[in-house]
Amino acid sequence: MPLNSQICPNDNPLLTEERTKATFDTNQMAAVIYEGHKFAERRREITRKIAEIPDLHDTVDPAFMSREEKIENSARKSYHLTKHLDKIADKANPAEMAHVTNEVIGCEGNPLALHASMFMPSLIALASDEQKSKWLTRAINREIIGTYAQTEMGHGTNLRKLETTATFDKSAQEFVLHSPTTTSLKWWPGNLGKSTCYAIVAATLFIDGKNYGPHNFMVQLRDEKTYVPLKGITVGDIGPKMAYNATDNGFLGFDHHRILRENMLSKHSQVLADGTYVKPKHAKVGYATMVHVRAHMVTHQGQFIAYATTIAIRYSVVRKQGEIQEGKGEVKILDYQTQQHRLFPMLARSFAFIFTGVETRKLYYRVLQELDKGKVSNLADLHAVTSGLKSVVTYQAGQAIEQARMSCGGHGYSKASNIPEIYGVAIGGATYEGENMVMLLQCARYLMKAAHEARNGQPLSPLVQYLTRKYERVSRIGTSTNQDYSAHLSAFEHISRKQIFKAADRLEKLVKDGNSRQEAWNKNGVELNRAARLHTRYFIALCFYEAVAQIADSACRVVLQDLLHLHLDYELLDMAGYLLQDDYLSSHQIDWLKDDMYRLLAKIRPNAVSLVDSFEFSDRELRSVLGRRDGHVYENLYKWAKASELNRDDPKKSLYDANSSTYQWTCSANDCFCVNGTQNGTKPCLEEDAPWKDGCYDWNNVLDDPQKYPNKWANNWMTVDLCKLHFENNRIYTYFTVSEKTCYLSNTSYLDKKENEDWDWDCQVTCPGDNNQRCGKKNSRAFVYKYDSGNPDYMCICHPMYTGDDCESLKTNPCLDDPPICQNNGTCSYDWVTYKHTCKCDSDYKGENCEYPKQCMKTTCKNGGTCVEKDDGSFDCECLNYYHGDYGEEISRCEYDKPCGDHGTCSDGPYSGIDPEFNWSADSI
Ligand SMILES: Cc1cc2nc3c(=O)[nH]c(=O)nc-3n(C[C@H](O)[C@H](O)[C@H](O)COP(=O)(O)OP(=O)(O)OC[C@H]3O[C@@H](n4cnc5c(N)ncnc54)[C@H](O)[C@@H]3O)c2cc1C
Numbered sequence: 001m002p003l004n005s006q007i008c009p010n011d012n013p014l015l016t017e018e019r020t021k022a023t024f025d026t027n028q029m030a031a032v033i034y035e036g037h038k039f040a041e042r043r044r045e046i047t048r049k050i051a052e053i054p055d056l057h058d059t060v061d062p063a064f065m066s067r068e069e070k071i072e073n074s075a076r077k078s079y080h081l082t083k084h085l086d087k088i089a090d091k092a093n094p095a096e097m098a099h100v101t102n103e104v105i106g107c108e109g110n111p112l113a114l115h116a117s118m119f120m121p122s123l124i125a126l127a128s129d130e131q132k133s134k135w136l137t138r139a140i141n142r143e144i145i146g147t148y149a150q151t152e153m154g155h156g157t158n159l160r161k162l163e164t165t166a167t168f169d170k171s172a173q174e175f176v177l178h179s180p181t182t183t184s185l186k187w188w189p190g191n192l193g194k195s196t197c198y199a200i201v202a203a204t205l206f207i208d209g210k211n212y213g214p215h216n217f218m219v220q221l222r223d224e225k226t227y228v229p230l231k232g233i234t235v236g237d238i239g240p241k242m243a244y245n246a247t248d249n250g251f252l253g254f255d256h257h258r259i260l261r262e263n264m265l266s267k268h269s270q271v272l273a274d275g276t277y278v279k280p281k282h283a284k285v286g287y288a289t290m291v292h293v294r295a296h297m298v299t300h301q302g303q304f305i306a307y308a309t310t311i312a313i314r315y316s317v318v319r320k321q322g323e324i325q326e327g328k329g330e331v332k333i334l335d336y337q338t339q340q341h342r343l344f345p346m347l348a349r350s351f352a353f354i355f356t357g358v359e360t361r362k363l364y365y366r367v368l369q370e371l372d373k374g375k376v377s378n379l380a381d382l383h384a385v386t387s388g389l390k391s392v393v394t395y396q397a398g399q400a401i402e403q404a405r406m407s408c409g410g411h412g413y414s415k416a417s418n419i420p421e422i423y424g425v426a427i428g429g430a431t432y433e434g435e436n437m438v439m440l441l442q443c444a445r446y447l448m449k450a451a452h453e454a455r456n457g458q459p460l461s462p463l464v465q466y467l468t469r470k471y472e473r474v475s476r477i478g479t480s481t482n483q484d485y486s487a488h489l490s491a492f493e494h495i496s497r498k499q500i501f502k503a504a505d506r507l508e509k510l511v512k513d514g515n516s517r518q519e520a521w522n523k524n525g526v527e528l529n530r531a532a533r534l535h536t537r538y539f540i541a542l543c544f545y546e547a548v549a550q551i552a553d554s555a556c557r558v559v560l561q562d563l564l565h566l567h568l569d570y571e572l573l574d575m576a577g578y579l580l581q582d583d584y585l586s587s588h589q590i591d592w593l594k595d596d597m598y599r600l601l602a603k604i605r606p607n608a609v610s611l612v613d614s615f616e617f618s619d620r621e622l623r624s625v626l627g628r629r630d631g632h633v634y635e636n637l638y639k640w641a642k643a644s645e646l647n648r649d650d651p652k653k654s655l656y657d658a659n660s661s662t663y664q665w666t667c668s669a670n671d672c673f674c675v676n677g678t679q680n681g682t683k684p685c686l687e688e689d690a691p692w693k694d695g696c697y698d699w700n701n702v703l704d705d706p707q708k709y710p711n712k713w714a715n716n717w718m719t720v721d722l723c724k725l726h727f728e729n730n731r732i733y734t735y736f737t738v739s740e741k742t743c744y745l746s747n748t749s750y751l752d753k754k755e756n757e758d759w760d761w762d763c764q765v766t767c768p769g770d771n772n773q774r775c776g777k778k779n780s781r782a783f784v785y786k787y788d789s790g791n792p793d794y795m796c797i798c799h800p801m802y803t804g805d806d807c808e809s810l811k812t813n814p815c816l817d818d819p820p821i822c823q824n825n826g827t828c829s830y831d832w833v834t835y836k837h838t839c840k841c842d843s844d845y846k847g848e849n850c851e852y853p854k855q856c857m858k859t860t861c862k863n864g865g866t867c868v869e870k871d872d873g874s875f876d877c878e879c880l881n882y883y884h885g886d887y888g889e890e891i892s893r894c895e896y897d898k899p900c901g902d903h904g905t906c907s908d909g910p911y912s913g914i915d916p917e918f919n920w921s922a923d924s925i
Contacts, residue, residue: 003555006613012631014332015609018317022610024555029614032556033354040616042089043099047618049088055080056104057620062246063415064643070246072812074110075195081105082142091140103621107304107425109247111195112145118190119146121292122200125368126216126265135198135218144224146198147191149252150214154183157438159202159214164254166203166217166264170275173261175217177203177232177254185253188432192250193237194816197222199252200265207275216265221252226815226828232257243424281376293433294386295357295364301397302353304426308404308419309347310612311627315408315417316343317609318631333407334608340601342407346400347611348567351560353393355547356540360389381461384446388536391436391443394429401426411626416640418624437529444503444528447535451504463539466493467500475585477572478592485545488568491585492538495578499534503527534578537571559607562600569597811835826850847871862889 004019004026030040050056056077062070081088081104089096097116105113123136138144155161163184166175179185186192192199201219205212222229229235234253241249264271268280316334324331333339367382405412405419412419430436453460454467471494476487506527510520521528548564551557572579573593579585604611619629625636641647814821814837815828822828822839826849830837841850846869856867861877865888868876879888882896893899894906 004610004613006616006629008630010630012318012633014318014320015314015631018606018609019613021606023607024553024559024610026610026614026616028553029556029559029611030616032551032553032560033351033614035358039095042096043616046089046096046099047103047616047620050100050103050620051618053080053084053088056084061623061640061643062106062108063418063421064645067240067245068812070108071111071194071248074105074108074246075813077104078110078112102303103618105246106621106623107422109190109244111191111248112142113247114147114190114192115139115142115145115196117293117296118148119196119198119200122148122216122265123218125292126200126267127218128266131218131262131265131267144198145191145196146200147189147196147250149186149189149192149199150202151186151188152183153185153187153251154181156188157435162202162204162214164201164203165206166215167206168208168261168271168275169258170208170273172258173273174258175205175261175264177201177217177219177257177259179253179255185251187238187251188249189252190244190247190249192221192235192252193248194227194250195248197224197227201252205264205271205277207271207277212277215269217259218263218265219257219259223827226820226822228820230257242428243421244428281374291382291386292364294390294439295360295382297429297433298353298360298389298393299357301393301426301429302350302357304422305346305350305353305397305400305404306612306615307422307617307622307624307627308401309343309350310615310617311417311419311622311624312343312404312407312412313347313608313612314628314631315411315626315633318633319409321409334605337598337601339407340605340608341597342403344563344601344604344608345566345570346403347608348563348570349396349400351563352540352544352567353397356389356393356543358547359543360385378461380446381463384443385463385536385539387434387439388443388532388539390429390433391439392533392536392540394427395436398423398427398430408626411637414637416625416637418622418627421623437525440529440532441525443532443536447500447531448504448507448528451500464535466538467497469493471497474583475579475589477585478589478596485565485568488565488572489538489541489545491572491579492534492541492568494584495575495581496531496534496538498581499527499531499578503531534575537575541568541571559604559611562604563611566597566600566604569593569600573597813837821849823850824853847873860887862887863891864888 002020003022003024006026007016007019027037027040030043031037034040034043058073058077062073065073081100085091085100089100091097101110101113101116120136120139123132123139127135135144139146150159150162152162152164154163163179163181164186165178165180167178168174169176186199186201189199197220199219199221201217202214203217205215220230221233221235232255234255235250237248237250261271261273270278272278313334316339317332319333320330321333322330324335334343363382363385367378370376370378401419401423405417405423408417408419411417415421434442447464450460450464450467454464460467472490475491475494477491479487503524507520507524510523511517515523544564544567548557548560551560573590576585576590580587580590613629617627619627622628625640626633628636813830815830820826820828821837822841824842824845826839826841826845828837828839839848839850841847844854846852846854848871852873854869855873855875856869860875861867861879863880863883865877865879865883868878870876877886877888879885882892884890884892898906900906
């Protein structure tokens with residue numbers, strides 16, 4: 001029984017060969033990574049369930065989508081996810097929800113991303129119990145969707161200078177929110193642009209003209225049903241970014257917008273009715289949301305590296321290039337030591353971050369519980385740890401992912417690898433939730449305080465107790481006393497301690513030299529940040545060390561000890577400059593570290609694929625052709641490239657136009673192009689002569705080889721007209737179809753489908769008669785077919801998501817149109833299943849889009865008739881007996897007077913007015 005559970009028949013044998021070498025059970029390793037078998041199994045279950053729900057899948061690789069399509073696609077999946085969520089996962093379990101999001105949405109973002117990661121955690125951390133009962137339950141049930149809006153165009157880091165104001169109006173018991181300048185516009189909040197109707201807004205609080213600094217307010221931005229922005233609110237999208245392009249990061253401005261006093265989040269600070277301000281117990285207590293996200297970022301960044309290294313390591317055993325020994329054949333690129341050196345330390349880093357993430361979250365929840373009981377003493381520890389980690393982890397994750405990308409050569413640069421996307425998303429983390437340099441400085445502030453306390457013999461937090469520990473003057477690394485990793489960890493401790501005191505001494509010196517404290521701080525910034533980095537790298541090393549020591553499964557522990565060891569060697573070598581200072585480490589010991597690292601690279605090599613397999617990322621989650629579980633990279637890379645928009649028409653007219661000086665055409669027997677403005681050198685090239693408006697096709701070859709393909713005429717671009725010509729020349733067929741390049745003549749029944757029959761929308765199976773397994777214009781968009789001989793037009797049956805003559809456009813949510821599609825204050829709602837909107841009209845309007853004023857008034861229908869409004873703008877009068885006419889204004893004398901009795905035939909004459917002249921004839925009195 002192989003120890004690697006990812007082995008499947010028909011996989012690329014190069015990958016299977018690697019998997020059979022595992023020295024540990026990948027299921028056991030997955031339990032180590034996912035904190036127990038229970039959650040590892042839940043992940044598998046969730047992955048299986050998602051695989052069975054087509055609504056949750058991408059129909060086209062988002063790499064080929066425009067930004068708008070990405071956002072729509074993400075919204076579509078989020079909508080269906082909400083519908084199916086109860087069947088798939090426990091929505092109150094953040095780990096399950098994170099896995100669901102990774103599988104279904106991916107890392108590019110979704111309309112609910114900030115709702116889950118910032119809005120709800122902010123409510124939990126900052127709202128009073130009363131406020132939670134008002135908003136939190138609705139938020140959990142997604143009745144309201146929100147985001148967190150802090151950053152402004154002009155200020156991000158320096159919160160004290162936020163320009164958005166919240167001024168308390170005592171008489172109205174309201175706050176007035178206002179954006180006085182362009183730079184005060186909120187800028188960047190995720191999902192603010194289009195997706196959310198609420199935001200927690202950070203604004204500077206003013207009471208009676210006094211500035212109380214930034215506070216958080218719950219603000220409704222849009223109507224909950226129509227999503228139309230409320231009065232006094234301007235909101236929109238900030239445009240495309242380096243990554244996260246499925247997210248609508250937005251801007252927001254207020255024009256004296258009023259909210260209730262109760263909308264200031266008041267768990268920690270309040271404004272009473274009389275304008276009295278109640279201070280929070282601890283100045284930093286309001287930053288809990290930021291800390292929450294930072295605590296989770298460590299795990300997420302570890303996972304980003306895990307994605308990238310999984311892709312790169314799998315690909316590196318499928319890819320063969322060059323020989324190590326001449327004549328012995330090409331080798332897998334993972335056999336090169338340089339490739340191992342690029343990838344294995346990064347793989348070790350992902351484990352280091354994942355284990356550190358677990359510890360950090362434990363610390364976070366412990367401090368949060370203490371805060372609830374009013375204990376704030378450990379908040380500074382948490383703030384320092386998460387600030388340092390956030391910076392080191394995002395920076396090192398960027399390095400690691402970039403290494404993985406480069407290790408895949410040219411294919412790593414292609415979006416088919418998905419590494420560019422992972423990189424773009426991961427490095428966003430260096431900026432959001434506190435810019436990295438600034439965060440390091442915050443960590444350094446804590447360390448400088450600790451250094452001062454250590455020197456004065458004051459008690460220290462466990463996190464910095466090493467500052468006073470007895471230390472060794474010379475490292476034991478590489479000596480006979482170096483039995484385990486204790487010499488490595490001592491080295492981390494040594495350089496961190498040294499740098500912290502060095503930065504503290506330099507700071508004091510700068511002050512003594514006459515600089516103010518602030519000036520000295522700034523002039524010492526780089527040294528301070530170095531101290532914060534070293535301290536944090538030591539913290540990570542310790543977390544990794546302690547996690548590995550606790551692993552029960554011995555086979556897993558042994559291989560993770562190798563990774564830990566590699567991590568420690570690699571990190572120390574990276575910091576060799578510090579180690580060499582004061583001869584703590586000799587150059588001989590540096591060489592020892594290098595040799596030790598090379599030994600470990602070779603030792604880890606056989607387990608490399610099984611280690612990344614243990615993350616158990618599904619292909620859906622990885623979204624990478626290079627990192628496919630089955631290792632069938634090349635054929636799928638080709639298939640992926642063929643899906644490119646640019647391959648839909650050949651040649652591409654816009655490029656053709658750009659290359660030629662005119663819009664004219666020249667057609668020869670086998671080709672079609674425009675040279676010198678003439679066709680065949682004689683007739684001027686006129687656009688109307690172009691056989692196909694997006695390009696050319698080969699007239700002669702179209703009718704090629706009817707024996708070989710009795711009912712198929714293929715090879716070149718096929719216009720409907722041309723296909724029709726074949727059809728008319730081959731009258732034995734009943735139908736003709738144009739799909740992509742190909743013309744089909746047939747009598748088969750599939751062409752006979754009616755519009756309301758079930759169509760194979762996503763074309764996972766071969767579309768009848770279509771060799772490319774593609775339907776219509778874009779994969780899975782439409783089935784283009786031509787029906788019956790009499791009708792000269794083709795028609796596309798569009799998937800409900802698409803619209804246009806050729807199903808070429810993704811439908812957008814019309815409720816977001818500007819001007820609003822529902823006119824005259826109608827309320828718009830959009831059905832994500834049918835992709836149709838409905839308007840609920842104001843009482844005075846009617847029509848599909850509330851475009852018509854209602855016609856019926858009390859007096860509209862005469863003589864007791866009932867007026868009935870019609871959707872096309874008109875109305876009907878339902879008349880009482882004997883009455884007729886558009887308004888019920890006419891009476892039928894034949895019916896009313898019965899002049900012909902019961903047996904005679906009576907006919908009324910032409911009517912006019914309510915007192916009509918009438919004729920009647922009695923032909924059988
Ligand atoms: C992908 C992404 C998503 C985001 N999502 C949100 C969101 O949902 N909600 C939200 O409110 N915001 C969001 N933001 C904004 C983000 O929080 C800010 O960009 C971030 O806080 C940095 O602020 P800034 O842009 O003003 O940079 P600045 O503060 O202007 O930084 C620019 C440079 O100045 C340096 N600098 C600034 N101050 C100091 C200092 N005191 N000492 C030393 N150096 C300094 C920095 O180190 C940096 O190098 C997002 C940003 C990104 C990129």
